[in-house]
Amino acid sequence: MIDDFILYALLAGIALALVVGPLGSVVVWRRMAYFGDTLAHAALLGVALAVASDQLPMAGVGIIGVVMAALLFWLEKQRDLSTDTLLGILSHSALALGLIVLSVLQSQGFNINLMSYLFGDLLAVDQADLLLMYGSVLVILLVFSQILSSLISISANEELARIDGVAVEKIRFVFMILLALVVAVALKVVGILLITALLIIPAATARLFSKSPKQMVVMSVLVAIAAVVLGLYSSMKWDFPTGPAIVVSASFLFFISRLLNRSDT
Amino acid sequence: MSAASEQPAENMALLVADSIGYVIRGKTILTEVSLQVHHREIITLIGPNGAGKTSLIRILLGLTQASSGTVKRQNNLRVGYVPQGINVSDVMPLRVCDFLNVTGLYSVEQCQQMLAEVSCEYLLTSPIQNISGGEMQRVLLARALLKKPQLLVLDEPASGMDIIGQQGLYESIRNIRDKHDCGILMVSHDLHLVMAATDRVICLNTHICCTGHPDDVSEHPEYLKLFGDAIDGLALYSHHHDHEHDIHGNIVASEHCHSCEHNENAGDDHDHDHGRKATQDKK
Structure with a gap:
């Protein structure tokens, strides 16, 4: 007796959980949270451009994310500025540009529900969205499983990885592109503003219970699924906005596990 | 594993560096450095900070x-x-x-086997963040050896080890070379410890000051100029004698809990002098 829209919401949330766990783990290892934020800010520009050109918002977000990854990659090669400075530049430039495009669109009579992009619109997910999401999830996970060993190696020590023949630059770039795709998948579920939260909170929670990198990857998927279920449930029960409810559930799990773990030892 | 009776490519160097220059932000770090590393050769690179x-x-x-020059490594x-x-x-x-x-x-x-070889088998499931600096160096060595390297490059392999650990390590360098049949290039500050375990010393100070057999290099004027202070300590080095391990073990037992790296050499007549500690602290 579950309504279709709840089932779809659940399936969409689980799709996201399947990718934020693994990729979020790497984000935590490689301290890339700010890069996630940058992609999220740039996503607004992606949405605006997609609406302007009558394309799917998810596609716009994915493409802009890949462009941001490429820009960052290029700027990092010049080595005279640190990555956080570069990300600050990219992130806010993209956000400002996104706001300009949105305002131009609105003045031309486009009707854009900004809130649904900022905070997600999980209960409005339909079958076509699901298909697109699971397709993307499949591609992301396939590529991710191919590069996981290399990612672990790079995260442990980049130079040793290089000596061992890991194509460090290539792997880093591929990972950035995967992250851009994850942000696109997350758009409908938690929205632009809360994407980074779902990347890092389940992974950070899983860190506590993991002894090895691969264990952390699996655990963070489980934590993310729990957050989705809990968030969706509380959203139904108390009429909370769904995206924020999922993020708050994830934070709840994070703090509870820290507290419980403290009392254990 | 150690069936390395004949060298397969004896004349072909594993690695050839030809007039390497390296300049960073206007500062010359290296000029005209050329060197070769051959199969089964142990080369030590020494030089001041x-x-x-x-x-x-x-x-x-x-x-x-x-910045200039070429490095050629053997294919793969x-x-x-x-x-x-x-x-x-x-x-x-x-x-x-x-x-x-x-x-x-x-x-x-x-x-597990490789960890045992570096006397660290007990570390197999330890979180890597919990192990000490000396243990880390051993784990890194095990990791390098797992690749069955043709060339092993060690950058101050003994850093973070206590004196017994350092000595054990340098004593085992030759064993590593024989067992794993590889060329070894290492950097070291520990002149006196390293000298006995090396085929060729390269003394570097931006350029190559001198190079050759340890005995020759240690009398080279350029070398004496660079390491004049340490030479006093080296005089003690040539003072070989047998000694009781257990006495030494007792002295250091409080800070070192696994002296197993000594076992393979127990009974060997190796260089070990009591004056060394005095010169040990220049690192």
Whole structure:
């Protein structure tokens, strides 16, 4: 007796959980949270451009994310500025540009529900969205499983990885592109503003219970699924906005596990 | 494994560096450095701080691009690298066995066996963040050896080890070479410890000051100029004698709990002088 829209919401949330766990783990290892934020800010520009050109918002977000990854990659090669400075530049430039495009669109009579992009619109997910999401999830996970060993190696020590023949630059770039795709998948579920939260909170929670990198990857998927279920449930029960409810559930799990773990030892 | 009776490619150097120059932000780190590393050769790179030792190693390994000159490595050369005290991220759960087998190419038994070879088998499932600096150097060595390297590059392999650990390590360098049948290039500050375990010394101070057999180099005027202060200590070095391990063991037992690296050499007549401690602290 579950309504279709709840089932779809659940399936969409689980799709996201399947990718934020693994990729979020790497984000935590490689301290890339700010890069996630940058992609999220740039996503607004992606949405605006997609609406302007009558394309799917998810596609716009994915493409802009890949462009941001490429820009960052290029700027990092010049080595005279640190990555956080570069990300600050990219992130806010993209956000400002996104706001300009949105305002131009609105003045031309486009009707854009900004809130649904900022905070997600999980209960409005339909079958076509699901298909697109699971397709993307499949591609992301396939590529991710191919590069996981290399990612672990790079995260442990980049130079040793290089000596061992890991194509460090290539792997880093591929990972950035995967992250851009994850942000696109997350758009409908938690929205632009809360994407980074779902990347890092389940992974950070899983860190506590993991002894090895691969264990952390699996655990963070489980934590993310729990957050989705809990968030969706509380959203139904108390009429909370769904995206924020999922993020708050994830934070709840994070703090509870820290507290419980403290009392254990 | 040690069926290395004849050298397969005896005349072909594993690695050839030709007039390497390295300049960074206008500062000359290396000029006109040429060297070759051959199969089964043990080369020690010595030189004062800032001499460019680590830069040279990084260039030879391909981690840094030289400003001029060329480095030729044998095709598909398998290189094992033991860097100087690396940091492994705290935020990643990583046991020693995960670190050893990050590529997924080895079995648990292989990892265990290699750890045993560096006297660290008890570390297999320890979180890598919990092990000491000296243990880390051993784990790094095990990791490098797992690759069955043709060339093993050690950057101050004894850093972080106590004196007994250092001595054990240098004594085992030759064994490593024989067992794993590889060329070894190492950087060291510990002149007196390293000299006995090396075929050729390269004394570096931006350029190559002198090179040759340890005995020759230690009398070379350039070498004496660079290491004049340490030479006083070296005089004691040539003072060989047998000694009781247990007496020594007792002296250091409080800070060192596993003296197993001594076992393989127990009974050997090796260089070990009591004056060394006095010169040990220049690192």
